[in-house]
Amino acid sequence: MIYDNKSYRQNNKRIGQGVKVVNVVLKIVKYTLVVITAMLLIAVFYATGIISTVDLTPFERIVKNSEIYSTKIKFEEGALVNREEFDLFLKFTRSESYPSDFLNKLVSTGVLRVRAKDYEILKDFETEGLYRNDCKELYCFQNYQLFQNIPSDMWKGLIGIEDFRFLSHSGVDFRSILRAIIIDIKEMRMVQGGSTLTQQLVKNLYLTNEKKLSRKLKELIISLYLESKYEKDKILELYFNEVFWGSINGVRVKGVYAASVLYFGKRPAELTPYESAILVSMLKGPNYFHPIKHMERLKKRANVVYEVLKEKSMTPITINYKWNDVTWSNWSKNLEKENNKILYRSLWWTTTEESRFDEYERYVLKIKALEKLSSANYENLAFKAMIKDLQTSNIYSFYSKYERDKEKAIKEEKHQIGSTIKPIVYGIYRKLGLDWNEEVSTAPITVKLKSGDWEPKDSEKINEEFVTASEALVRSINRPLIRLAVKYGFDEIEKELSPKLPDMKKPLAEYPAQLLGAYEISMGSYMDLYENFIIDNCKDFENDSVLLVLSDPTKTTVRKAVGKNLREMRFFGKTGTTNSGYDNWYVAFDGRYLSLFWFGYEGARDGQMLKLYGSTTSFKVFNDYSRDKGKRFNELSCEIINNQ
Template identity: 30%
Template sequence: MGAKPKRRFRGLLIKLLVVGLVALVGYMIYLDAQIKHTFTGNKWEVPAQIYARPLVLKTELEITQKEVIDELKLLGYRHVSRPDSSGEYNVSGNTLVIQRRAFSFPDGDEPLRKVTVTWRGSRINQIMDNSANEAVPKIRLEPWLVTRMVSSSREDRMLVKLKEVPALLPKALILVEDRDFYEHHGVAPLSILRALVANIRAGRTVQGGSTLTQQLVKNLYLTREKAISRKIKEALMALIIDFRYSKEDILQAYLNEVFLGQNGDMAVHGFGLASYFYFDRPANELSPPEIATLVAMIKGPSYYNPRRHEERVLERRNLVLRILFDANEINRTDYEKYINEPLGLASGASLASGKHPAFMDKVRRELSVILADPALRDSGVKVFTSLDIYAQRRAEKAIKQTLDGLQSDRDVQLQGAMLVTDIASGEIRAIVGDRDASFKGFNRALDARRQVGSLIKPAVYLSALEDPASFNLATPIADEPITLENENGQSWSPLNADKKFRGQVPLIQGLTESLNVPTVNLGLRVGLDLVSDTIKRLGVESDFMQVPAMTLGAMSLSPIETNQMYQTISNNGRYIPLHTVTSVVSANDRLVWQHAEFYSQRVDEAASYLLNYALHNVTTQGTAKRVGRTFPNINMAGKTGTTDDYRDSWFSGFDRNNVVTVWVGNDDNKPILLTGAGGALPVFINYQKMQAPKSLSRRFPEGLGIAHFDKHTGAVVTAGCPDSLSVPAILDVLPPPRQDCFGRPLTPKSEKKSWWERLFGND
């Protein structure tokens, strides 16, 4: 070839190289933009973590040592002889020592604390913060992670920070997967060459040459295809990531991205989630053998599945421990101890999905409003809820066991729903939406709209009691046959359950015995528009017709609406919207949203007190007197409800702290032949038997006192008269007694005059 053709060839080659270099630079700029967009922002869809309420321990709190230990076990604490690490405890006699984990609460971070709790009987006597060497009035445990709301990607992970995991974890990762991690620039050609030689010699793939950075690129950005073009793209992206980001950033991303197995149909990504899934504890509490197990699994999470191939995993775990020993990361004594330890796997139940679906359904509905953007819900937020896991489990058990017992002698399939709410805060503690608590379909507690029957009657009586000049608990109400006609000329003649008429009864008797005719008569005297307004003020938002039958519950409400009504009644007329979500915190522990404390005094407090007094009578003398017989030393209140043809059985009741609403019926609206006392009430009683209900304690509102009335006429009488009725009343509006116990007129006592009146007289 002559000089001229050579120059032409060199020129062409240079041009091709320049074009290729420009193309490569352009391609790398494109890849850089792609990497920057993902790596700097949210790299993953991270499920929202849903937490239950934290258990707060206080001095003088009535709680048993066993209840606290049960909570510790639920949180994955380990019982040891000497608690000196996070998540450990020891019990000796009436003393419990806890290494309380550090946790980021919505109102701030709390550090690791060593705490000693002592009991006196069934009450906490003292709480010592050993870390500060001082007695403290209270301390809270971190809340239980109930579940995670996994998105459609079916990937599950819990983000961890490099500084929060044991130092041995990244060291083991680098020693096993990429010894030259801190020396190379994202790609290690010598490692690739070594792996290629080893694989040729073995005749199969026995060694990989990919760096941790390349593995991260493959998992984050690329498919699983084996093409050379994909490997080139992987190498280029690894170079870019190594150039743009620190080794610590890369390592932290790898800790959160690496695939470590399957939890049913969901992929387990990252050491944060794997730590819970395999060992039921946070990653910062992993022991060296547990770290070695997880690192061992990276090579093949299916092949090295510890729940299926224990011996295989033990062998590889011990190989990782040997590597750590050879690198002087663990000493000989520990190494020999660790290789003889079992895998110590947890059941994985703590991360079981679909727990308490009815409660989580309400959480989802609230979150869709609080965090309207789905991307926010999948950004790893922590959602703190009002769930009391013990109340939830007791409610689920009470529904199932009671309905199973009632089902035996009836053909119609019984269904049920139940809510437990905190009176003072409006926080929902438990929701059961199906007899099978694990059922994820129709949520009866929130969506079933059924006739409420006598459960509405307290609203009728409250409407009257808010007019104390006209009504009190002793006011006589007519109990005589009545016939009413509607606009179409159709007649309606309400009857009492026993088909009897009593002529007239005191107002308190009408409610206590749930008499229909007196209730209708009272509603008509008060005015249906006023009764309707009372129902709305109590928290019912559904529409209903203003007809006389509404006084007997001829309206369809959901159990949660009914519970809202009784929350207001039990809270002295103070309305607080029922809710489950209390706070939302971002993945980096910044407060995103907090439930605003809100209440509205919607009902007169004195009238509420009188109504609650009557509802207490219901549980001692009326339709729910089985409550009083079962708990003779505990004051509770409530109301039964039964609808036409015995299609629906209801009960709403409360003690000092919580309101419980129960519905029992059939989805096809067939008669179940159960009254409120026969169906829903036993669920309430069985629930209360599983715990320690607290006796009602309500302060006497100003202006109230005990007054005495004639049972038949409702006239005010003097104390001690036979056949009189002594009940609380608003004293200011009552006239003085006009006669003594024998019917003799009483003259008003002369009032003592002031010196000014005596001197000048008064007209």
């Protein structure tokens, strides 16, 4: 056989080239697979890393917060509650009854009588306590709700207007993303985002608003993960609990419960389909569609959302819930009229506290304190309070500056005590033999000190030449107190007073102004001092004790400030005002509760005169709080103290 060597060589060459091509292709495939595998591994590790950082606590927290609390709040026959304060409080209680239904029942059954500005309590009754506030941010209200408590009109409307394939996609709607990209390219700007409700939830919970590809990639991964782990109703449940609905009355509105109550005065289940449509409309931009600032803008969007609900048979079409222009206008005006930041912030503050003290009383105390602070014409003012139940030893403290350390403000920071020291001083005089009917001169008196002569003065002109010792205490006159100190001897008084005031300057004879309150002490220490004083004086209660002498508010330094509800009451009380009005006190005891209130200036004390007094500040808070706290005012006695 004859071979064509040339053809043979050419065939071998082609085969060799083919083999090389195959080898190259195999290498390319091999390396491509390696690269793809590596990329997949990197993607898996990247996704796993992102997923590992996802905090699932919000999903579990909903279940925990659905538990029922047992605390009840008691309201007593013969007491009063402010209508506006009580109505708002009811909306945030844990009662299963709707607030409006519960209130109507109280009125119709003769438990409450409606008056101009308050409710008169005709029979004892109870309410549930407040829901806990789940929002950890400052001035923010949120209460987690189970999916079953969210109106179907609301979540259906949200799906219909924002993510109509929500029930079928797996957390990411790639069709919507592609459509959004095409539209954005055509418009040459960001017109649509294509985000699903799950993606929006992920962004709110875990990410920022920065427009980066890495952020978007994280959003996609977490969305797919959450959808694989939780049912759709759980996703919606968390969405409606975590979304912000803007702010009103100085409080940020987070979640469907807060939005329903703060915007409509209703719980979610009470909302009409159109009201649900309004709230859904606001989610597009809570500030952009704010009902007070942009009512017309919100109205147009709400009408669109409501029509979508009707067109898709997501809400009853036989009843027209749509608002007319008058209803819209009235709603917006009412929101603006009720823009009472103090009321809502007091409620918010109370829901963030952990205390055994009655929730309604704590809520009312904050309102009265913040109202007084807001009406004063000075900056850097603050209010502190301590109330102790001497029967149970429960104690509640409050400091009006939330951003500061309350513990330090109450237990460490010191203030001059002013005339609140006088009952303690007169208690010592009684031990040294003072007769309340003893007449004492009100004339000027000069005390010789090593530092020079000292002449105590009184804040107002005293017309009488002599007053009884009891009258000197009741009217808080300074000169008779010092004259009695000279009579009984500063050394004897120092022996009694020194254990009570450990930081007292000595000898007392050289620093007699301390007897008029020129002494600084923390509120916590002063509460302890006064508790011991009350216990000590209760032993001699029936024998004209200091407590009885200061028990008639129509005769003491608050006689011009006491309200008609307290005028007939008998309770121990004493004001205190230091020089320049920087420290203003009121201490009171009603037979069970010992109250210590301070209202003062925390700025630089450079000699500026403040027209502030204990009777018009701290006592004013005490008076209004006692009137509206929903409890009868206790008559002064020492039965609880002496029976312990």
